[in-house]
Amino acid sequence: MQAEIDRYPRKNDVYIQYGTAGFRTKATELDHVVFRMGILAALRSRAKGSAAIGLMITASHNPEPDNGVKLIDPHGEMLEMEWEEIASRLANAPNPEFQGELAKVAMSNGIDAAKPALVFIGRDSRSSSQRLAEAAIAGVKAYCGTAVDHGLVTTPMLHYYVFLRNTTDCPDADLEKSYFSKLATSFNVLCEPYVQNQTIVNKNYANALDFDGANGVGAVGIDKFLSYQKGQNFELGVHVHNKDLSTPSKLNHECGSDFVKLQMKPPNGFKPTSGRRIVSVDGDADRVVYSYVDSENNFHLMDGDRIATLVASYLIDLVKGSGLNLNLGLVQTAYANGNSTKYITETLNIPVACASTGVKHLHHKALEFDIGVYFEANGHGTVVFSNNAKNLVLQAFEDSTMDESKLKWIRRLQQMMNLINSTVGDAISDMLLVEAILLARGWSIQDWETAYHDLPSRLKKVYVKDRNVIETVDADRRCSKPDGLQEQIDLLVAKYPNGRSFVRPSGTEDVVRVYAEAETEEDVVALAEEVAKTVHNLAGGVGPPPS
Ligand code: G16
Numbered sequence: 411m412q413a414e415i416d417r418y419p420r421k422n423d424v425y426i427q428y429g430t431a432g433f434r435t436k437a438t439e440l441d442h443v444v445f446r447m448g449i450l451a452a453l454r455s456r457a458k459g460s461a462a463i464g465l466m467i468t469a470s471h472n473p474e475p476d477n478g479v480k481l482i483d484p485h486g487e488m489l490e491m492e493w494e495e496i497a498s499r500l501a502n503a504p505n506p507e508f509q510g511e512l513a514k515v516a517m518s519n520g521i522d523a524a525k526p527a528l529v530f531i532g533r534d535s536r537s538s539s540q541r542l543a544e545a546a547i548a549g550v551k552a553y554c555g556t557a558v559d560h561g562l563v564t565t566p567m568l569h570y571y572v573f574l575r576n577t578t579d580c581p582d583a584d585l586e587k588s589y590f591s592k593l594a595t596s597f598n599v600l601c602e603p604y605v606q607n608q609t610i611v612n613k614n615y616a617n618a619l620d621f622d623g624a625n626g627v628g629a630v631g632i633d634k635f636l637s638y639q640k641g642q643n644f645e646l647g648v649h650v651h652n653k654d655l656s657t658p659s660k661l662n663h664e665c666g667s668d669f670v671k672l673q674m675k676p677p678n679g680f681k682p683t684s685g686r687r688i689v690s691v692d693g694d695a696d697r698v699v700y701s702y703v704d705s706e707n708n709f710h711l712m713d714g715d716r717i718a719t720l721v722a723s724y725l726i727d728l729v730k731g732s733g734l735n736l737n738l739g740l741v742q743t744a745y746a747n748g749n750s751t752k753y754i755t756e757t758l759n760i761p762v763a764c765a766s767t768g769v770k771h772l773h774h775k776a777l778e779f780d781i782g783v784y785f786e787a788n789g790h791g792t793v794v795f796s797n798n799a800k801n802l803v804l805q806a807f808e809d810s811t812m813d814e815s816k817l818k819w820i821r822r823l824q825q826m827m828n829l830i831n832s833t834v835g836d837a838i839s840d841m842l843l844v845e846a847i848l849l850a851r852g853w854s855i856q857d858w859e860t861a862y863h864d865l866p867s868r869l870k871k872v873y874v875k876d877r878n879v880i881e882t883v884d885a886d887r888r889c890s891k892p893d894g895l896q897e898q899i900d901l902l903v904a905k906y907p908n909g910r911s912f913v914r915p916s917g918t919e920d921v922v923r924v925y926a927e928a929e930t931e932e933d934v935v936a937l938a939e940e941v942a943k944t945v946h947n948l949a950g951g952v953g954p955p956p957s
Pocket of ligand 1: 431470472475692917919
Protein backbone atom coordinates (compact mmCIF):
# COMPACT_ATOMS: atom_id res chain seq x y z
CA MET A 411 0.00 0.00 0.00
CA GLN A 412 2.92 2.39 0.64
CA ALA A 413 3.53 2.77 -3.11
CA GLU A 414 -0.06 4.04 -3.61
CA ILE A 415 0.21 6.32 -0.58
CA ASP A 416 3.37 7.79 -2.08
CA ARG A 417 1.49 8.54 -5.30
CA TYR A 418 -0.86 10.81 -3.33
CA PRO A 419 1.35 12.58 -0.79
CA ARG A 420 0.25 15.41 1.49
CA LYS A 421 2.15 18.31 -0.01
CA ASN A 422 1.88 20.98 2.71
CA ASP A 423 0.98 21.24 6.38
CA VAL A 424 -2.20 23.31 5.96
CA TYR A 425 -4.84 21.82 8.28
CA ILE A 426 -8.06 20.75 6.57
CA GLN A 427 -11.24 19.91 8.45
CA TYR A 428 -14.32 17.80 7.69
CA GLY A 429 -16.78 20.74 7.74
CA THR A 430 -20.49 21.39 7.21
CA ALA A 431 -20.56 19.05 4.22
CA GLY A 432 -17.25 17.19 4.13
CA PHE A 433 -13.87 18.57 3.09
CA ARG A 434 -13.93 21.62 0.83
CA THR A 435 -11.12 23.74 -0.53
CA LYS A 436 -9.22 24.46 -3.75
CA ALA A 437 -9.27 21.36 -5.94
CA THR A 438 -5.47 21.46 -6.22
CA GLU A 439 -5.17 20.80 -2.46
CA LEU A 440 -7.39 17.75 -2.41
CA ASP A 441 -5.73 14.79 -4.13
CA HIS A 442 -4.25 13.25 -0.98
CA VAL A 443 -7.42 14.00 1.00
CA VAL A 444 -9.66 12.23 -1.51
CA PHE A 445 -7.26 9.28 -1.81
CA ARG A 446 -7.27 8.90 1.98
CA MET A 447 -11.08 9.22 2.08
CA GLY A 448 -11.23 6.33 -0.42
CA ILE A 449 -9.31 4.29 2.14
CA LEU A 450 -11.49 5.51 5.00
CA ALA A 451 -14.67 4.69 3.05
CA ALA A 452 -13.43 1.12 2.55
CA LEU A 453 -12.65 0.92 6.26
CA ARG A 454 -16.09 2.30 7.13
CA SER A 455 -17.69 -0.30 4.84
CA ARG A 456 -15.94 -3.06 6.81
CA ALA A 457 -17.02 -1.39 10.09
CA LYS A 458 -20.61 -1.58 8.81
CA GLY A 459 -20.64 -5.26 7.89
CA SER A 460 -19.40 -4.67 4.31
CA ALA A 461 -22.35 -2.38 3.47
CA ALA A 462 -21.90 0.04 0.58
CA ILE A 463 -20.55 3.45 1.60
CA GLY A 464 -20.84 6.49 -0.69
CA LEU A 465 -18.08 8.92 -1.60
CA MET A 466 -19.17 12.03 -3.46
CA ILE A 467 -16.75 14.42 -5.14
CA THR A 468 -18.34 17.87 -5.18
CA ALA A 469 -18.05 21.40 -3.88
CA SER A 470 -21.74 21.98 -4.53
CA HIS A 471 -22.48 25.73 -4.51
CA ASN A 472 -18.80 26.79 -4.30
CA PRO A 473 -16.97 28.27 -7.31
CA GLU A 474 -15.61 25.93 -9.99
CA PRO A 475 -11.92 25.94 -8.86
CA ASP A 476 -13.00 24.48 -5.49
CA ASN A 477 -13.85 20.88 -4.91
CA GLY A 478 -14.70 18.61 -2.01
CA VAL A 479 -15.45 15.14 -0.79
CA LYS A 480 -18.13 13.81 1.52
CA LEU A 481 -18.91 10.31 2.73
CA ILE A 482 -22.34 8.68 2.84
CA ASP A 483 -23.34 6.11 5.48
CA PRO A 484 -25.21 2.84 4.76
CA HIS A 485 -28.77 4.19 4.96
CA GLY A 486 -27.90 7.00 2.59
CA GLU A 487 -27.41 9.47 5.44
CA MET A 488 -24.44 11.77 6.05
CA LEU A 489 -21.36 10.25 7.69
CA GLU A 490 -21.86 9.71 11.44
CA MET A 491 -20.52 12.81 13.20
CA GLU A 492 -18.08 10.87 15.44
CA TRP A 493 -16.31 9.72 12.27
CA GLU A 494 -15.80 13.26 11.00
CA GLU A 495 -13.02 13.64 13.55
CA ILE A 496 -11.42 10.41 12.31
CA ALA A 497 -11.67 11.69 8.75
CA SER A 498 -9.95 14.95 9.71
CA ARG A 499 -7.22 13.09 11.59
CA LEU A 500 -6.46 10.84 8.62
CA ALA A 501 -6.59 13.68 6.09
CA ASN A 502 -4.04 15.68 8.08
CA ALA A 503 -1.65 12.90 9.13
CA PRO A 504 1.92 13.62 7.98
CA ASN A 505 2.91 11.20 5.18
CA PRO A 506 5.14 8.93 7.27
CA GLU A 507 2.48 8.66 10.01
CA PHE A 508 -0.54 7.93 7.80
CA GLN A 509 -0.31 4.12 7.86
CA GLY A 510 0.14 4.17 11.64
CA GLU A 511 -2.94 6.40 12.11
CA LEU A 512 -4.95 4.15 9.81
CA ALA A 513 -3.91 1.07 11.77
CA LYS A 514 -5.04 2.77 14.99
CA VAL A 515 -8.49 3.54 13.54
CA ALA A 516 -8.82 -0.02 12.21
CA MET A 517 -7.77 -1.50 15.55
CA SER A 518 -10.02 0.70 17.71
CA ASN A 519 -12.99 -0.21 15.51
CA GLY A 520 -12.19 -3.90 15.44
CA ILE A 521 -11.91 -3.96 11.63
CA ASP A 522 -11.26 -7.31 9.99
CA ALA A 523 -9.21 -6.39 6.92
CA ALA A 524 -10.13 -9.69 5.27
CA LYS A 525 -13.80 -8.67 5.00
CA PRO A 526 -15.10 -7.30 1.70
CA ALA A 527 -15.53 -3.53 1.41
CA LEU A 528 -17.73 -1.71 -1.11
CA VAL A 529 -17.59 1.99 -1.99
CA PHE A 530 -19.84 3.86 -4.44
CA ILE A 531 -18.11 6.83 -6.05
CA GLY A 532 -19.94 9.75 -7.65
CA ARG A 533 -18.84 13.14 -8.92
CA ASP A 534 -20.17 16.49 -10.05
CA SER A 535 -19.25 18.23 -13.33
CA ARG A 536 -16.19 20.21 -12.14
CA SER A 537 -13.10 19.91 -14.33
CA SER A 538 -11.16 18.47 -11.35
CA SER A 539 -13.80 15.92 -10.38
CA GLN A 540 -12.75 13.12 -12.73
CA ARG A 541 -9.14 13.31 -11.50
CA LEU A 542 -10.28 13.30 -7.86
CA ALA A 543 -12.66 10.41 -8.46
CA GLU A 544 -9.67 8.44 -9.75
CA ALA A 545 -7.78 9.29 -6.55
CA ALA A 546 -10.74 8.02 -4.51
CA ILE A 547 -10.87 4.77 -6.50
CA ALA A 548 -7.11 4.34 -5.99
CA GLY A 549 -7.66 4.75 -2.24
CA VAL A 550 -10.43 2.14 -2.11
CA LYS A 551 -8.33 -0.32 -4.11
CA ALA A 552 -5.20 0.33 -2.03
CA TYR A 553 -7.19 -0.87 0.98
CA CYS A 554 -8.40 -3.92 -0.98
CA GLY A 555 -11.96 -2.68 -1.37
CA THR A 556 -14.26 -2.69 -4.40
CA ALA A 557 -15.01 0.71 -5.92
CA VAL A 558 -18.08 1.16 -8.13
CA ASP A 559 -17.76 4.32 -10.21
CA HIS A 560 -21.20 5.85 -10.76
CA GLY A 561 -19.70 8.74 -12.74
CA LEU A 562 -21.60 11.99 -13.08
CA VAL A 563 -24.48 12.00 -10.56
CA THR A 564 -26.23 14.49 -8.31
CA THR A 565 -25.37 14.19 -4.63
CA PRO A 566 -28.88 12.96 -3.71
CA MET A 567 -28.74 10.31 -6.43
CA LEU A 568 -25.64 8.82 -4.83
CA HIS A 569 -27.25 8.96 -1.37
CA TYR A 570 -30.25 7.11 -2.73
CA TYR A 571 -28.11 4.53 -4.55
CA VAL A 572 -26.30 3.71 -1.29
CA PHE A 573 -29.62 3.35 0.53
CA LEU A 574 -31.08 1.15 -2.21
CA ARG A 575 -28.00 -1.06 -2.49
CA ASN A 576 -28.03 -1.73 1.26
CA THR A 577 -31.75 -2.27 1.71
CA THR A 578 -32.87 -4.06 -1.47
CA ASP A 579 -31.44 -6.50 -3.99
CA CYS A 580 -31.41 -3.90 -6.78
CA PRO A 581 -28.40 -4.61 -9.04
CA ASP A 582 -25.87 -1.77 -9.38
CA ALA A 583 -26.68 -1.43 -13.08
CA ASP A 584 -30.35 -0.66 -12.29
CA LEU A 585 -29.88 1.95 -9.56
CA GLU A 586 -30.28 4.94 -11.86
CA LYS A 587 -33.39 3.45 -13.44
CA SER A 588 -34.88 2.73 -10.00
CA TYR A 589 -34.25 6.28 -8.84
CA PHE A 590 -35.83 8.01 -11.85
CA SER A 591 -38.66 5.51 -12.27
CA LYS A 592 -39.63 5.99 -8.64
CA LEU A 593 -39.73 9.77 -9.08
CA ALA A 594 -41.59 9.63 -12.38
CA THR A 595 -44.14 7.04 -11.25
CA SER A 596 -44.95 8.50 -7.84
CA PHE A 597 -45.19 12.03 -9.28
CA ASN A 598 -47.54 10.84 -11.99
CA VAL A 599 -49.74 9.02 -9.46
CA LEU A 600 -49.99 12.18 -7.34
CA CYS A 601 -50.88 14.39 -10.31
CA GLU A 602 -53.19 12.05 -12.22
CA PRO A 603 -56.40 13.10 -10.44
CA TYR A 604 -55.97 16.57 -11.91
CA VAL A 605 -55.51 15.52 -15.53
CA GLN A 606 -58.40 15.41 -17.97
CA ASN A 607 -57.76 14.59 -21.63
CA GLN A 608 -54.05 15.27 -21.19
CA THR A 609 -54.85 18.73 -19.82
CA ILE A 610 -54.17 19.91 -16.31
CA VAL A 611 -57.21 21.27 -14.62
CA ASN A 612 -56.87 22.83 -11.29
CA LYS A 613 -57.60 26.51 -10.89
CA ASN A 614 -54.50 28.70 -10.98
CA TYR A 615 -51.86 26.02 -11.49
CA ALA A 616 -50.01 26.44 -14.80
CA ASN A 617 -47.97 23.53 -16.14
CA ALA A 618 -44.88 25.50 -17.21
CA LEU A 619 -41.66 26.25 -15.39
CA ASP A 620 -38.09 27.35 -16.14
CA PHE A 621 -35.41 25.10 -14.70
CA ASP A 622 -32.06 26.76 -13.90
CA GLY A 623 -29.52 23.92 -13.80
CA ALA A 624 -26.60 26.10 -12.56
CA ASN A 625 -24.61 24.68 -15.53
CA GLY A 626 -24.01 21.62 -13.40
CA VAL A 627 -25.07 18.06 -12.89
CA GLY A 628 -28.62 19.09 -11.90
CA ALA A 629 -29.22 19.87 -15.59
CA VAL A 630 -28.26 16.29 -16.46
CA GLY A 631 -30.53 15.00 -13.69
CA ILE A 632 -33.58 16.92 -14.87
CA ASP A 633 -33.06 15.86 -18.50
CA LYS A 634 -32.96 12.24 -17.37
CA PHE A 635 -36.08 12.72 -15.28
CA LEU A 636 -37.89 14.21 -18.26
CA SER A 637 -36.99 11.21 -20.39
CA TYR A 638 -38.43 8.88 -17.71
CA GLN A 639 -41.70 10.81 -17.42
CA LYS A 640 -42.33 10.67 -21.19
CA GLY A 641 -45.56 8.91 -21.90
CA GLN A 642 -46.98 9.33 -18.38
CA ASN A 643 -50.47 10.78 -18.08
CA PHE A 644 -49.06 13.92 -16.56
CA GLU A 645 -45.91 15.39 -18.05
CA LEU A 646 -44.44 18.33 -16.19
CA GLY A 647 -43.76 21.23 -18.57
CA VAL A 648 -40.11 22.00 -17.91
CA HIS A 649 -37.87 24.32 -19.97
CA VAL A 650 -34.28 23.50 -19.04
CA HIS A 651 -31.76 26.39 -18.98
CA ASN A 652 -28.18 26.80 -17.76
CA LYS A 653 -27.17 23.34 -18.88
CA ASP A 654 -23.74 24.08 -20.35
CA LEU A 655 -21.40 21.56 -18.71
CA SER A 656 -18.73 22.01 -21.36
CA THR A 657 -17.60 25.42 -20.05
CA PRO A 658 -16.46 24.70 -16.47
CA SER A 659 -16.27 28.36 -15.43
CA LYS A 660 -20.03 28.67 -15.95
CA LEU A 661 -20.82 26.37 -13.01
CA ASN A 662 -22.85 28.31 -10.39
CA HIS A 663 -21.75 31.51 -12.14
CA GLU A 664 -24.54 34.09 -11.93
CA CYS A 665 -27.06 31.29 -11.78
CA GLY A 666 -28.15 28.46 -9.53
CA SER A 667 -29.84 28.49 -6.14
CA ASP A 668 -27.00 30.06 -4.14
CA PHE A 669 -26.70 33.01 -6.54
CA VAL A 670 -30.46 33.58 -6.65
CA LYS A 671 -30.83 33.40 -2.87
CA LEU A 672 -27.81 35.57 -2.05
CA GLN A 673 -28.22 38.17 -4.77
CA MET A 674 -32.03 38.22 -4.69
CA LYS A 675 -32.00 38.24 -8.50
CA PRO A 676 -33.25 35.89 -11.20
CA PRO A 677 -30.52 33.67 -12.68
CA ASN A 678 -28.74 34.80 -15.82
CA GLY A 679 -28.77 32.59 -18.90
CA PHE A 680 -32.36 33.16 -20.01
CA LYS A 681 -35.03 35.83 -19.90
CA PRO A 682 -37.63 35.12 -17.23
CA THR A 683 -41.25 35.11 -18.33
CA SER A 684 -43.39 37.28 -16.10
CA GLY A 685 -45.24 35.23 -13.48
CA ARG A 686 -43.66 31.91 -14.51
CA ARG A 687 -42.01 29.72 -11.87
CA ILE A 688 -38.19 29.54 -11.98
CA VAL A 689 -36.62 26.55 -10.25
CA SER A 690 -32.93 27.01 -9.40
CA VAL A 691 -30.72 24.19 -8.13
CA ASP A 692 -27.10 24.26 -6.96
CA GLY A 693 -23.96 22.63 -8.38
CA ASP A 694 -24.75 19.14 -7.10
CA ALA A 695 -28.55 19.48 -7.06
CA ASP A 696 -29.16 18.98 -3.37
CA ARG A 697 -30.73 22.43 -2.94
CA VAL A 698 -33.62 24.12 -4.69
CA VAL A 699 -35.28 27.52 -4.54
CA TYR A 700 -38.20 28.91 -6.52
CA SER A 701 -38.55 32.46 -7.79
CA TYR A 702 -40.45 34.57 -10.30
CA VAL A 703 -40.45 38.02 -11.81
CA ASP A 704 -43.74 39.94 -11.82
CA SER A 705 -45.19 42.16 -14.53
CA GLU A 706 -43.34 45.15 -13.09
CA ASN A 707 -40.07 43.24 -13.21
CA ASN A 708 -39.88 42.86 -9.43
CA PHE A 709 -38.12 39.74 -8.24
CA HIS A 710 -39.82 37.35 -5.77
CA LEU A 711 -37.97 34.54 -3.99
CA MET A 712 -39.57 31.40 -2.60
CA ASP A 713 -36.72 29.92 -0.58
CA GLY A 714 -36.34 26.88 1.65
CA ASP A 715 -38.54 28.43 4.36
CA ARG A 716 -41.37 28.79 1.86
CA ILE A 717 -40.92 25.23 0.61
CA ALA A 718 -40.95 23.97 4.19
CA THR A 719 -44.19 25.78 5.04
CA LEU A 720 -45.87 24.63 1.83
CA VAL A 721 -44.89 21.01 2.43
CA ALA A 722 -45.65 21.00 6.17
CA SER A 723 -49.06 22.62 5.72
CA TYR A 724 -50.01 20.07 3.06
CA LEU A 725 -48.76 17.08 5.04
CA ILE A 726 -50.58 18.21 8.17
CA ASP A 727 -53.82 18.30 6.15
CA LEU A 728 -53.15 14.73 5.02
CA VAL A 729 -52.47 13.62 8.58
CA LYS A 730 -55.67 15.26 9.82
CA GLY A 731 -57.71 13.72 7.00
CA SER A 732 -56.19 10.29 7.61
CA GLY A 733 -57.09 10.22 11.28
CA LEU A 734 -53.72 8.58 11.99
CA ASN A 735 -52.05 9.45 15.27
CA LEU A 736 -48.86 10.98 13.85
CA ASN A 737 -46.93 13.97 15.14
CA LEU A 738 -45.46 16.35 12.58
CA GLY A 739 -42.72 18.88 13.27
CA LEU A 740 -40.58 21.26 11.31
CA VAL A 741 -36.87 21.90 11.74
CA GLN A 742 -35.22 25.15 10.68
CA THR A 743 -31.91 26.90 11.30
CA ALA A 744 -31.15 30.39 12.58
CA TYR A 745 -31.28 31.56 8.93
CA ALA A 746 -35.04 30.94 8.79
CA ASN A 747 -36.97 34.15 8.29
CA GLY A 748 -38.62 35.20 11.57
CA ASN A 749 -42.01 35.54 9.89
CA SER A 750 -41.84 31.98 8.54
CA THR A 751 -41.31 30.66 12.06
CA LYS A 752 -44.18 32.81 13.32
CA TYR A 753 -46.47 31.54 10.55
CA ILE A 754 -45.61 27.89 11.22
CA THR A 755 -46.11 28.09 14.97
CA GLU A 756 -49.00 30.56 15.17
CA THR A 757 -51.02 29.87 12.01
CA LEU A 758 -50.20 26.27 11.16
CA ASN A 759 -49.81 25.27 14.83
CA ILE A 760 -46.88 23.04 13.94
CA PRO A 761 -43.98 22.73 16.42
CA VAL A 762 -40.68 24.18 15.19
CA ALA A 763 -37.21 23.11 16.32
CA CYS A 764 -34.02 25.04 15.56
CA ALA A 765 -30.82 23.17 14.65
CA SER A 766 -27.28 24.27 13.82
CA THR A 767 -26.47 24.90 10.15
CA GLY A 768 -25.74 21.75 8.17
CA VAL A 769 -28.19 19.18 6.89
CA LYS A 770 -26.74 16.55 9.20
CA HIS A 771 -27.96 18.55 12.24
CA LEU A 772 -31.42 19.17 10.84
CA HIS A 773 -31.85 15.59 9.67
CA HIS A 774 -30.98 14.29 13.12
CA LYS A 775 -33.49 16.61 14.81
CA ALA A 776 -36.23 15.79 12.29
CA LEU A 777 -35.98 12.10 13.21
CA GLU A 778 -37.57 13.01 16.57
CA PHE A 779 -40.96 13.39 14.83
CA ASP A 780 -43.17 10.83 13.08
CA ILE A 781 -43.07 13.18 10.12
CA GLY A 782 -40.10 15.53 10.29
CA VAL A 783 -39.94 18.28 7.69
CA TYR A 784 -36.60 20.08 7.57
CA PHE A 785 -35.35 22.81 5.31
CA GLU A 786 -32.57 25.35 5.44
CA ALA A 787 -33.47 28.76 4.03
CA ASN A 788 -30.94 28.10 1.24
CA GLY A 789 -33.22 25.36 -0.10
CA HIS A 790 -31.56 22.29 1.36
CA GLY A 791 -34.04 19.91 2.94
CA THR A 792 -36.42 16.97 2.81
CA VAL A 793 -38.97 15.06 4.90
CA VAL A 794 -38.25 12.01 7.05
CA PHE A 795 -40.82 9.46 8.20
CA SER A 796 -40.51 7.33 11.35
CA ASN A 797 -41.04 3.57 11.28
CA ASN A 798 -44.19 4.23 13.29
CA ALA A 799 -45.53 6.44 10.49
CA LYS A 800 -44.68 3.87 7.82
CA ASN A 801 -46.22 1.03 9.83
CA LEU A 802 -49.45 2.92 10.61
CA VAL A 803 -49.90 3.63 6.90
CA LEU A 804 -49.37 -0.03 5.99
CA GLN A 805 -51.66 -1.26 8.78
CA ALA A 806 -54.42 1.09 7.62
CA PHE A 807 -54.53 -0.67 4.23
CA GLU A 808 -54.87 -4.03 5.96
CA ASP A 809 -57.61 -2.79 8.29
CA SER A 810 -60.94 -3.80 6.72
CA THR A 811 -62.85 -1.48 9.07
CA MET A 812 -61.01 1.62 7.84
CA ASP A 813 -63.41 3.86 5.94
CA GLU A 814 -62.73 5.08 2.43
CA SER A 815 -62.87 8.75 3.39
CA LYS A 816 -59.76 8.21 5.52
CA LEU A 817 -58.06 5.76 3.17
CA LYS A 818 -58.12 8.39 0.45
CA TRP A 819 -55.83 10.62 2.54
CA ILE A 820 -53.66 7.73 3.70
CA ARG A 821 -53.10 6.69 0.09
CA ARG A 822 -51.97 10.20 -0.76
CA LEU A 823 -49.66 10.27 2.24
CA GLN A 824 -48.10 7.04 1.06
CA GLN A 825 -47.67 8.45 -2.45
CA MET A 826 -45.91 11.48 -0.96
CA MET A 827 -43.61 9.14 0.98
CA ASN A 828 -42.74 7.41 -2.29
CA LEU A 829 -41.91 10.68 -4.05
CA ILE A 830 -39.69 12.10 -1.31
CA ASN A 831 -36.00 11.19 -1.17
CA SER A 832 -35.69 11.01 2.61
CA THR A 833 -31.96 10.29 2.60
CA VAL A 834 -30.96 13.94 2.02
CA GLY A 835 -32.10 17.18 0.35
CA ASP A 836 -32.85 16.40 -3.30
CA ALA A 837 -33.54 19.34 -5.62
CA ILE A 838 -35.41 17.29 -8.23
CA SER A 839 -37.52 15.29 -5.79
CA ASP A 840 -38.25 18.47 -3.78
CA MET A 841 -39.27 20.30 -6.95
CA LEU A 842 -41.69 17.49 -7.83
CA LEU A 843 -43.07 17.60 -4.30
CA VAL A 844 -43.71 21.35 -4.59
CA GLU A 845 -45.29 20.90 -8.02
CA ALA A 846 -47.56 18.09 -6.79
CA ILE A 847 -48.73 20.25 -3.88
CA LEU A 848 -49.26 23.38 -5.98
CA LEU A 849 -51.25 21.32 -8.45
CA ALA A 850 -53.35 19.70 -5.71
CA ARG A 851 -54.04 23.09 -4.15
CA GLY A 852 -54.68 24.65 -7.56
CA TRP A 853 -52.19 27.39 -6.74
CA SER A 854 -50.02 29.68 -8.79
CA ILE A 855 -46.68 30.74 -7.32
CA GLN A 856 -48.35 34.03 -6.34
CA ASP A 857 -51.01 32.14 -4.36
CA TRP A 858 -48.25 30.27 -2.56
CA GLU A 859 -46.51 33.54 -1.74
CA THR A 860 -49.51 35.06 0.00
CA ALA A 861 -49.24 32.70 3.00
CA TYR A 862 -47.02 35.18 4.86
CA HIS A 863 -44.69 38.11 4.21
CA ASP A 864 -40.97 37.69 4.73
CA LEU A 865 -39.19 40.16 6.96
CA PRO A 866 -36.53 41.92 4.86
CA SER A 867 -33.25 40.04 5.34
CA ARG A 868 -29.64 40.15 4.18
CA LEU A 869 -26.76 37.66 4.06
CA LYS A 870 -23.20 38.95 3.88
CA LYS A 871 -19.74 37.42 3.78
CA VAL A 872 -16.85 38.88 5.77
CA TYR A 873 -13.27 37.89 4.99
CA VAL A 874 -11.12 37.39 8.11
CA LYS A 875 -7.65 35.99 8.76
CA ASP A 876 -8.93 32.96 10.64
CA ARG A 877 -12.67 32.31 10.60
CA ASN A 878 -12.35 29.89 13.52
CA VAL A 879 -11.84 32.78 15.95
CA ILE A 880 -15.64 32.90 15.86
CA GLU A 881 -17.40 30.29 17.96
CA THR A 882 -21.16 29.99 18.32
CA VAL A 883 -23.66 28.50 20.77
CA ASP A 884 -27.44 28.03 20.87
CA ALA A 885 -27.75 26.56 17.35
CA ASP A 886 -25.61 29.35 15.83
CA ARG A 887 -27.85 32.07 17.26
CA ARG A 888 -25.26 33.57 19.61
CA CYS A 889 -21.53 33.82 19.40
CA SER A 890 -19.35 33.03 22.39
CA LYS A 891 -16.04 34.14 20.86
CA PRO A 892 -14.31 36.51 20.30
CA ASP A 893 -15.02 38.34 23.56
CA GLY A 894 -17.33 41.30 23.21
CA LEU A 895 -18.64 40.55 19.71
CA GLN A 896 -22.06 39.28 20.82
CA GLU A 897 -22.54 42.29 23.12
CA GLN A 898 -21.85 44.61 20.17
CA ILE A 899 -24.31 42.69 17.97
CA ASP A 900 -26.96 42.93 20.71
CA LEU A 901 -26.52 46.72 20.87
CA LEU A 902 -26.88 47.05 17.10
CA VAL A 903 -29.91 44.76 16.90
CA ALA A 904 -31.68 46.71 19.66
CA LYS A 905 -31.67 49.83 17.44
CA TYR A 906 -34.01 48.30 14.84
CA PRO A 907 -37.66 47.21 15.21
CA ASN A 908 -37.94 43.42 14.74
CA GLY A 909 -34.16 43.32 14.33
CA ARG A 910 -32.23 40.05 14.52
CA SER A 911 -28.71 39.20 13.51
CA PHE A 912 -26.14 36.47 14.06
CA VAL A 913 -22.71 35.56 12.73
CA ARG A 914 -21.00 32.19 12.22
CA PRO A 915 -17.96 30.80 10.47
CA SER A 916 -18.82 29.03 7.21
CA GLY A 917 -18.02 25.33 7.07
CA THR A 918 -17.68 25.31 3.30
CA GLU A 919 -16.00 28.62 2.39
CA ASP A 920 -13.22 30.65 3.97
CA VAL A 921 -15.57 33.39 5.23
CA VAL A 922 -17.67 34.49 8.19
CA ARG A 923 -21.37 34.65 7.37
CA VAL A 924 -23.52 37.52 8.68
CA TYR A 925 -27.30 37.25 8.72
CA ALA A 926 -29.64 40.15 9.54
CA GLU A 927 -33.35 40.81 9.37
CA ALA A 928 -35.46 43.81 10.34
CA GLU A 929 -38.84 45.46 9.79
CA THR A 930 -37.80 47.55 6.75
CA GLU A 931 -35.40 47.23 3.79
CA GLU A 932 -33.58 50.35 4.90
CA ASP A 933 -33.08 49.03 8.43
CA VAL A 934 -31.89 45.61 7.35
CA VAL A 935 -29.31 47.05 4.97
CA ALA A 936 -27.97 49.24 7.79
CA LEU A 937 -28.02 46.45 10.38
CA ALA A 938 -26.25 43.92 8.12
CA GLU A 939 -23.58 46.44 7.25
CA GLU A 940 -22.99 47.50 10.86
CA VAL A 941 -22.72 43.89 12.05
CA ALA A 942 -20.39 43.01 9.17
CA LYS A 943 -18.14 45.96 10.03
CA THR A 944 -18.10 44.93 13.69
CA VAL A 945 -17.06 41.39 12.72
CA HIS A 946 -14.34 42.83 10.51
CA ASN A 947 -13.07 44.94 13.45
CA LEU A 948 -13.26 42.39 16.22
CA ALA A 949 -12.52 39.14 14.38
CA GLY A 950 -9.44 40.05 12.37
CA GLY A 951 -10.95 41.20 9.08
CA VAL A 952 -8.76 41.24 6.01
CA GLY A 953 -9.09 43.64 3.09
CA PRO A 954 -11.30 46.71 3.14
CA PRO A 955 -14.19 46.81 5.68
CA PRO A 956 -17.45 45.48 4.19
CA SER A 957 -19.83 48.05 2.76
C1 G16 B 1 -23.67 22.71 2.53
C2 G16 B 1 -24.47 22.04 3.62
C3 G16 B 1 -25.65 22.90 4.00
C4 G16 B 1 -25.18 24.29 4.38
C5 G16 B 1 -24.29 24.88 3.28
C6 G16 B 1 -23.62 26.17 3.71
O1 G16 B 1 -24.48 22.84 1.41
O2 G16 B 1 -24.90 20.77 3.18
O3 G16 B 1 -26.32 22.28 5.06
O4 G16 B 1 -26.25 25.13 4.60
O5 G16 B 1 -23.25 23.98 2.97
O6 G16 B 1 -22.84 25.90 4.83
P1 G16 B 1 -21.86 26.96 5.45
O7 G16 B 1 -22.70 28.15 5.79
O8 G16 B 1 -21.29 26.27 6.66
O9 G16 B 1 -20.84 27.31 4.42
P2 G16 B 1 -23.94 22.52 -0.04
O10 G16 B 1 -25.14 22.66 -0.90
O11 G16 B 1 -22.85 23.51 -0.33
O12 G16 B 1 -23.42 21.12 0.06
